[in-house]
Amino acid sequence: ARGVVHIVGAGPGDPELLTLKALRLIQEADVVYYDRLVSPEIISLIRRDATRVPVGKSKGDHSVPQTEIHARLVASAQEGLRVVRLKGGDPFIFGRGGEELEAVRAEGIEVHVVPGISSALGCAASAGVPLTHRDHAQTLTFVTGHAKEGGVPDLDWPALARPAQTVVVFMGVDTAPVIAEKLVAAGRAPETPVAVIENGTRADELRVFGTLAELPFLVEEEGIRGPALLIIGEVAGLPAEQGRIASIV
Amino acid sequence: ARGVVHIVGAGPGDPELLTLKALRLIQEADVVYYDRLVSPEIISLIRRDATRVPVGKSKGDHSVPQTEIHARLVASAQEGLRVVRLKGGDPFIFGRGGEELEAVRAEGIEVHVVPGISSALGCAASAGVPLTHRDHAQTLTFVTGHAKEGGVPDLDWPALARPAQTVVVFMGVDTAPVIAEKLVAAGRAPETPVAVIENGTRADELRVFGTLAELPFLVEEEGIRGPALLIIGEVAGLPAEQGRIASIV
Structure with missing residues (x-):
């Protein structure tokens, strides 16, 4: 199977402010890399048997460097997985979604961006x-x-x-x-x-x-x-x- | 029953970019006043027995003046109805949602704003x-x-x-x-x-x-x-x- 990466906005916190598309994608994903800012109620909506990987960033705690996030997204997609990168708010407004999009696309992997409520x-x-x-x-x-x-x-x-x-x-x-x-x-x-x-x-x-x-x-x-x-x-x-x-x- | 008005962002067009909250509200509403910019696929998600009222605005065709929209929202809420005002994009970004919020609140009616994907x-x-x-x-x-x-x-x-x-x-x-x-x-x-x-x-x-x-x-x-x-x-x-x-x- 060919892998695919969706860079998805999770919105501001209220789980009801997820889009229908974001909900569908986190329920279809094989692996979800999520920011610590994404609320636990939203994380609980991820498909039960998907792999859930926190990758920062809480304030002052950049536990996973940005280049490492890029490498993990690419590696998972290259294994043929359906990958979701779940980010607080909107990926393209102060979310570094642009950098992740470029990094994944540079490896020839199919990648899409799903907006979220900033x-x-x-x-x-x-x-x-x-x-x-x-x-x-x-x-x-x-x-x-x-x-x-x-x-x-x-x-x-x-x-x-x-x-x-x-x-x-x-x-x-x-x-x-x-x-x-x-x-x-x-x-x-x-x-x-x-x-x-x-x-x-x-x-x-x-x-x-x-x-x-x-x-x-x-x-x-x-x-x-x-x-x-x-x-x-x-x-x-x-x-x-x-x-x-x-x-x- | 006490009426309530929700001013709801319908997002940019793709029905999957509705929020879960917007979907719930248009399925609960008794009457929905909607902009012509809202796509037909989204209008079709409104509860079947709700009243659907188009209130402009297509380009150059301001068929219903803004003050008339305010009056209709207020009148429906005063009848005790659950009213949704459904707007393209986000109500608070070039959507005149602020004016509608003020007008409804000025009549002492319960009113909430639900963000949409701009x-x-x-x-x-x-x-x-x-x-x-x-x-x-x-x-x-x-x-x-x-x-x-x-x-x-x-x-x-x-x-x-x-x-x-x-x-x-x-x-x-x-x-x-x-x-x-x-x-x-x-x-x-x-x-x-x-x-x-x-x-x-x-x-x-x-x-x-x-x-x-x-x-x-x-x-x-x-x-x-x-x-x-x-x-x-x-x-x-x-x-x-x-x-x-x-x-x-």
């Missing part, structure tokens, strides 16, 4: 924060807040500070203070609304609303350690309930 | 174009190419022309020539790769790859009339197959 879309829906809005945001920008140890994310602050724009920051909890500082320095108003959403769409979701000036304190005081998403822009001020909103678990 | 994510996965990539794109920007008759979209061209960025243009087919012109004038290289994806994830999907300089001719020569998505940035140059790729229907 955590940005999941968190926005859950929090009632429209990412675009005729009156408030005609542009939507996704960036990552990741930076080298103690550093500043390498972002285009003047562009991100422009008005009528929603900025969504992935992996931005650790660098939230410097992100707020840089955006204000570049001209974004300190009173710009922000939302911080931890574990979005999961049973233990926590949402905190405030302003850009307050962002460092919001993250600190609520003890948010991620995975969390920052939504910065006027749209974050639209939900009727502001402040701190925790799900009852 | 056409941007669907088209990217289908075309094998990673929207972000460590080596090519650390920023991802979504804009709409919509403009008043014969006009120029009101966009921040210098910000969109910055490097290491993927720009996704929704509803950009009609204004593709002026978008290309403005981006090049603002400093984006004419040889920047672009992908135009029509009917992404559907059986009649058409993908055309080229450069920013070629963009006006690509759209014209292929007779692309939308719904189509433009992806502009180095990542559009990554798929091994370039040129014109049509699905066999």
Whole structure:
């Protein structure tokens, strides 16, 4: 049999936010390589006799290097297996799906990508924060807040500070203070609304609303350690309930 | 019974890209108000005895004004019905879901938003174009190419022309020539790769790859009339197959 690799988005956490296609593929797979960010409820939907292999990455714990993940996907497909690479959110939005696609295709193996609900879309829906809005945001920008140890994310602050724009920051909890500082320095108003959403769409979701000036304190005081998403822009001020909103678990 | 409104993303077209939650809700609903962009295969999954109401919008045919849609959602919920508002893609990305959420909530009606696979994510996965990539794109920007008759979209061209960025243009087919012109004038290289994806994830999907300089001719020569998505940035140059790729229907 010829092997095949599907790089599949598992969505933001709520198992009901899997697509029908993702569910079918994890039930057809012989082996599933999954990120630690994928929730246990979703892992439990994998076909019972499939091999399940966790391959990172929890925060600060890159147990399996990216090149090793590539090698394992290729090796399994070359054995003729139906391989699923299951990733949190969407594979093509800060998910390194592009690198995995290239690596597998370079070996002449059949490979497909299945989109997933990005955590940005999941968190926005859950929090009632429209990412675009005729009156408030005609542009939507996704960036990552990741930076080298103690550093500043390498972002285009003047562009991100422009008005009528929603900025969504992935992996931005650790660098939230410097992100707020840089955006204000570049001209974004300190009173710009922000939302911080931890574990979005999961049973233990926590949402905190405030302003850009307050962002460092919001993250600190609520003890948010991620995975969390920052939504910065006027749209974050639209939900009727502001402040701190925790799900009852 | 108390009525409830769910504003639900139907995804980009492929019925398998519905979420499990969207499928459940359209099978539970008493009435479904749907956009014309939602594919017939998805409409056929609605519970057989539910009322199905098309409410626009096909291109240039805004048969039901937005305020009328709001009034109908509210009226149905006030009758105690389970109401689904089914929208193409994701409700919160250029979908006017925010306005519908506000209008329904303002009447004190229970309302929830269910994210969907945005056409941007669907088209990217289908075309094998990673929207972000460590080596090519650390920023991802979504804009709409919509403009008043014969006009120029009101966009921040210098910000969109910055490097290491993927720009996704929704509803950009009609204004593709002026978008290309403005981006090049603002400093984006004419040889920047672009992908135009029509009917992404559907059986009649058409993908055309080229450069920013070629963009006006690509759209014209292929007779692309939308719904189509433009992806502009180095990542559009990554798929091994370039040129014109049509699905066999």
